[in-house]
Amino acid sequence: LTLAPDALTGYTDFRIGSLAGATLNRLLFPALCIVGAIVFTLLCARQLELMQLGQHDAQCAGLDVNRWMLGFLALASLLAGSVISFTGMIxxxxxxxxxxxxxxxxxxxxxxxxxxxxxxxxxxxxxxxxxxxxxxxxxxxxxxxxxxxxxxxxxxxxxxxxxxxxx
Incomplete structure (x- = not known):
């Protein structure tokens, strides 16, 4: 802060979370990620329903649980990162x-x-x-x-x- 006082401008807003700094320019890439993730999630609703049954039952129903769990974890990370990139830590x-x-x-x-x-x-x-x-x-x-x-x-x-x- 002493050497570069403007270095942390907006950091507090990011930590607390706010929509005040959200602009259309900053929204384009995260919006594309979010829309893609939503489409993928809706297309995979059947697999999510099987996952809700529990790991054993989903596996018995023929679902590759480890692969889908990793995929849904990556999807959740993509969604969280996309939203956080323009709203902060809400x-x-x-x-x-x-x-x-x-x-x-x-x-x-x-x-x-x-x-x-x-x-x-x-x-x-x-x-x-x-x-x-x-x-x-x-x-x-x-x-x-x-x-x-x-x-x-x-x-x-x-x-x-x-x-x-x-x-």
């Missing part, structure tokens, strides 16, 4: 939305995937809108707002899970 969206979808919309995996694809970005945009307007003219980074929502949400899930396990 947390909890990828954790809150699938849990909410699973609770509110049980059913086939394809339905849940599409629900997550629609609700995830909508949830992030709503958080960003609230972050920009709730303390106007100041802007709260969306990552902070999502952390304030996500922390208690997962604490409740954890406490429910502990209480449920003893019943």
């Amino acid at each position: 947390g909890f969206v990828g954790l809150i939305v699938p849990h909410m979808v699973r609770r509110l919309s049980p059913g086939p995996l394809m339905k849940q995937l599409v629900s997550c694809l629609l609700l995830g970005p909508a949830f992030l945009l709503l958080a960003d809108l609230l972050a920009r307007t709730v303390a106007a003219p100041y802007e709260i980074p969306a990552g902070i707002l999502l952390t304030l929502a996500g922390g208690p949400y997962f604490l409740c899930l954890l406490l429910k899970g502990k209480g449920h396990g003893h019943d």
Whole structure:
């Protein structure tokens, strides 16, 4: 910081997570990766459903579990890296939305995937809108707002899970 004070400009926004620096120029490459990953995921919904059965059952159904697990891990890494490259370290969206979808919309995996694809970005945009307007003219980074929502949400899930396990 002493030698190059501008070197870390934007670093705090990246660490906290914000859509403030997202521009169309920065969005093109990550968007292509995300769209490709979404198409691949939807095409592989059957394999994902088999993976939900558990490793043994999926293998008995003829799925090469190790290969698909590695493929889905690479896919998740591509998606996470693509989103993080232009939003920063915004947390909890990828954790809150699938849990909410699973609770509110049980059913086939394809339905849940599409629900997550629609609700995830909508949830992030709503958080960003609230972050920009709730303390106007100041802007709260969306990552902070999502952390304030996500922390208690997962604490409740954890406490429910502990209480449920003893019943």
